Amino acid sequence: MKIQKITIYDIAQRAGASASTVSSALDGSWKKRRISKKTAERIQEIAVQMDFTINRQAQGLRKAKSGLVGMILPEHNNRFFSDLSQSFAGEVRQRGNCPAIISTRRNEEEELEVVSNFISYAIDALFIVGATNPIALSKLCKSAELPHVFVDQPCELAPSIVTDNYFGAAELTNHLISFSPKSNQELSNQVYFLGGDATLPASSRRIDGFVDTLNNAGIGFTQSHINACGYDRDRAGKELNKLYAQRGGLPSILLINSIDCFEGALKFFSQLPEEEVTKCTIGCFDYDPFGILLRFPVHMIRQRANKLVKEAYDCIENNSGEPILKLIKPELIIP
Amino acid sequence: MKIQKITIYDIAQRAGASASTVSSALDGSWKKRRISKKTAERIQEIAVQMDFTINRQAQGLRKAKSGLVGMILPEHNNRFFSDLSQSFAGEVRQRGNCPAIISTRRNEEEELEVVSNFISYAIDALFIVGATNPIALSKLCKSAELPHVFVDQPCELAPSIVTDNYFGAAELTNHLISFSPKSNQELSNQVYFLGGDATLPASSRRIDGFVDTLNNAGIGFTQSHINACGYDRDRAGKELNKLYAQRGGLPSILLINSIDCFEGALKFFSQLPEEEVTKCTIGCFDYDPFGILLRFPVHMIRQRANKLVKEAYDCIENNSGEPILKLIKPELIIP
DNA sequence: TTAATTTGCAAAATCGATTGTGCAAATTTA
DNA sequence: TAAATTTGCACAATCGATTTTGCAAATTAA
Numbered sequence: 125m126k127i128q129k130i131t132i133y134d135i136a137q138r139a140g141a142s143a144s145t146v147s148s149a150l151d152g153s154w155k156k157r158r159i160s161k162k163t164a165e166r167i168q169e170i171a172v173q174m175d176f177t178i179n180r181q182a183q184g185l186r187k188a189k190s191g192l193v194g195m196i197l198p199e200h201n202n203r204f205f206s207d208l209s210q211s212f213a214g215e216v217r218q219r220g221n222c223p224a225i226i227s228t229r230r231n232e233e234e235e236l237e238v239v240s241n242f243i244s245y246a247i248d249a250l251f252i253v254g255a256t257n258p259i260a261l262s263k264l265c266k267s268a269e270l271p272h273v274f275v276d277q278p279c280e281l282a283p284s285i286v287t288d289n290y291f292g293a294a295e296l297t298n299h300l301i302s303f304s305p306k307s308n309q310e311l312s313n314q315v316y317f318l319g320g321d322a323t324l325p326a327s328s329r330r331i332d333g334f335v336d337t338l339n340n341a342g343i344g345f346t347q348s349h350i351n352a353c354g355y356d357r358d359r360a361g362k363e364l365n366k367l368y369a370q371r372g373g374l375p376s377i378l379l380i381n382s383i384d385c386f387e388g389a390l391k392f393f394s395q396l397p398e399e400e401v402t403k404c405t406i407g408c409f410d411y412d413p414f415g416i417l418l419r420f421p422v423h424m425i426r427q428r429a430n431k432l433v434k435e436a437y438d439c440i441e442n443n444s445g446e447p448i449l450k451l452i453k454p455e456l457i458i459p
Numbered sequence: 460m461k462i463q464k465i466t467i468y469d470i471a472q473r474a475g476a477s478a479s480t481v482s483s484a485l486d487g488s489w490k491k492r493r494i495s496k497k498t499a500e501r502i503q504e505i506a507v508q509m510d511f512t513i514n515r516q517a518q519g520l521r522k523a524k525s526g527l528v529g530m531i532l533p534e535h536n537n538r539f540f541s542d543l544s545q546s547f548a549g550e551v552r553q554r555g556n557c558p559a560i561i562s563t564r565r566n567e568e569e570e571l572e573v574v575s576n577f578i579s580y581a582i583d584a585l586f587i588v589g590a591t592n593p594i595a596l597s598k599l600c601k602s603a604e605l606p607h608v609f610v611d612q613p614c615e616l617a618p619s620i621v622t623d624n625y626f627g628a629a630e631l632t633n634h635l636i637s638f639s640p641k642s643n644q645e646l647s648n649q650v651y652f653l654g655g656d657a658t659l660p661a662s663s664r665r666i667d668g669f670v671d672t673l674n675n676a677g678i679g680f681t682q683s684h685i686n687a688c689g690y691d692r693d694r695a696g697k698e699l700n701k702l703y704a705q706r707g708g709l710p711s712i713l714l715i716n717s718i719d720c721f722e723g724a725l726k727f728f729s730q731l732p733e734e735e736v737t738k739c740t741i742g743c744f745d746y747d748p749f750g751i752l753l754r755f756p757v758h759m760i761r762q763r764a765n766k767l768v769k770e771a772y773d774c775i776e777n778n779s780g781e782p783i784l785k786l787i788k789p790e791l792i793i794p
Numbered sequence: 795t796t797a798a799t800t801t802g803c804a805a806a807a808t809c810g811a812t813t814g815t816g817c818a819a820a821t822t823t824a
Numbered sequence: 825t826a827a828a829t830t831t832g833c834a835c836a837a838t839c840g841a842t843t844t845t846g847c848a849a850a851t852t853a854a
Contacts, residue, residue, distance in 0.1 A: 129603070131810055142834045147812060157813085158832055177579045181519040182810035185839050190516060192559075192580075200545040206536040213535065213562050222576055224527075224559045227548050241557055244512045245527075268464075390752040398733060398754065414749035417725040419733065466840055477804045482842060492843090493802055517840030520809050 130176045139167050190246040195225045197253035207429035232256045243268045249440045273436045283439040285432050288451035289326050292425045293333030296407045300377045304405040312344035314376035319360050319385030322352040361388030374404040383410035421459040465511045474502050525581040530560045532588035542764035567591045578603040584775045608771045618774040623786035624661050627760045628668030631742045635712045639740040647679035649711035654695050654720030657687040696723035709739040718745035756794040
């Protein structure tokens with residue numbers, strides 16, 4: 125049980141060498157620095173014996189690098205975001221670095237504060253997920269020369285990796301149409317889109333995909349068939365209730381945007397007789413494993429968290445920060 | 460856009476003061492160090508003007524503290540663990556520190572490696588969630604004089620905050636008994652426990668609570684009514700299928716241990732006619748919001764992630780590392 | 795008015811690593 | 825054998841903060 129932390133000076137003393145020799149023996153630069161193999165190996169052995177662990181703060185101070193890689197995201201307890209953190213943590217650790225993940229609760233000030241904080245720790249790179257104010261964040265990172273990449277929510281000033289929401293919505297809509305027992309003719313004015321925020325890029329692309337697919341299929345609809353009522357679970361339930369009352373029943377196809385809205389819808393469904401729900405073909409742009417375990421089929425779109433993270437890392441490592449937008453196709457989960 | 464980072468020396472020069480004066484003006488120790496209020500305020504203003512952010516590595520090196528607070532946990536994408544990280548992140552940031560959360564995939568070596576890594580960053584405290592090898596981890600922390608606390612999985616060498624599994628299981632069992640339309644007499648040999656690992660403290664305490672409650676209620680059962688078949692979803696589904704075949708139907712009460720097993724059970728349920736499932740009173744020791752949205756009632760036990768974290772922080776701040784075991788009662792979620 | 799305090803701050807050492815420079819000793823070349 | 829080169833390593837500066845020490849100047853006490 126050591127009490128004082130072992131430093132390179134302790135090793136130097138034991139090895140009868142200088143601290144600089146120890147340093148280069150341990151960080152692998154001994155060949156460049158013309159330390160003999162024999163000396164280097166002896167020092168490495170002693171380091172292991174003495175149970176040496178490097179002081180990352182001293183190292184970081186000198187090298188102006190920390191080995192920390194940061195990620196900010198809206199919240200931890202959300203399937204998609206926690207899939208992202210899981211992948212992120214794996215990728216970072218695979219590269220011998222240390223992940224630092226902080227949630228910023230979709231709060232603009234908190235985002236900026238956390239990034240400032242990260243900068244003062246000299247993190248080596250930053251992954252920004254679902255940013256509220258991408259422009260301000262990117263500017264802040266640039267002023268500190270911090271390599272960064274946006275995930276899920278794009279930024280025009282920096283590389284961005286985003287789910288191909290248009291493609292996903294189109295694919296899901298197509299799938300729902302072909303799964304429904306009704307003909308395209310019969311489906312006119314029977315297809316609804318519920319949830320999300322049309323002012324945000326993600327939802328707006330999804331709505332585009334939905335709309336274009338209906339048009340291509342010759343299925344009639346009006347603006348009233350698209351209800352981007354936000355992400356609140358209870359709100360979505362109420363809107364669905366209203367729709368049900370107006371129509372005197374569920375629509376033939378219902379595409380729900382976001383898992384939270386899906387929860388609200390589910391709550392409403394659980395009050396209806398099962399056969400009524402079964403008659404409605406249901407899709408959800410988001411994924412939850414419980415979705416496929418329900419008594420009626422739910423078709424889901426799952427974002428590829430792992431691929432998003434890998435592509436983002438690729439940008440950090442190879443892309444020199446030029447703004448690009450890379451779309452990742454999500455996958456359809458069929459019950 | 461600054462290119463070179465501003466340091467206290469830059470501020471010193473601009474203020475016509477020394478670096479040591481700047482340092483104490485900025486960290487609040489100026490009063491103790493007999494710097495005049497006027498000077499301190501002037502320096503603070505200049506610091507804001509120059510957009511100064513402290514270099515945490517230099518600070519950490521000198522103070523042998525980093526302002527980082529670490530947490531290790533088995534995985535990010537799990538409701539309970541991500542609730543814990545969310546609470547943890549909030550508590551840490553509230554104290555002006557920076558949370559670092561790393562998942563170690565229930566892998567003993569990975570746990571040790573990550574903790575070593577944390578130590579080399581001089582983190583100020585460590586929260587260890589669901590450890591695989593608590594003893595080894597605690598010893599490692601102690602050798603580095605790192606304050607630490609165990610959450611969810613206790614350790615006899617350090618303070619531990621754990622859900623009161625006995626209480627939770629007893630409460631859930633009691634609730635299921637009283638919810639069931641059958642009398643206690645009728646329930647004999649009709650109550651089952653499924654899932655979990657009886658060799659782990661958590662499950663074993665839950666089984667104790669289950670068993671004692673049945674005994675108290677005078678409900679007969681044998682060892683065959685307790686099937687701690689692990690945490691695998693498909694395995695749990697198979698075991699349930701087997702039980703169903705043997706008995707020629709579902710039991711009157713089924714207590715499922717862990718959300719993963721619940722998913723397996725749910726998959727099996729979805730193949731049965733609804734009225735058959737409704738006749739079985741179902742409980743789950745774990746929580747998922749989808750659970751209350753099913754077509755049949757599911758009674759759930761939810762661990763108080765936030766309280767666990769708060770109590771753990773309290774230990775770190777006030778407890779000086781003596782081993783204690785604190786139990787936190789979970790809450791019953793009624794559909 | 796002189797001695798004793800107090801006030802206000804600068805100087806310098808320190809934390810533990812990295813890295814440019816320089817200098818003997820060993821080796822090669824002429 | 826002497827000169828030139830290479831090998832192997834130590835020394836010292838440096839990163840940016842914190843903290844102990846010390847010393848004038850200002851203030852108070854005697």
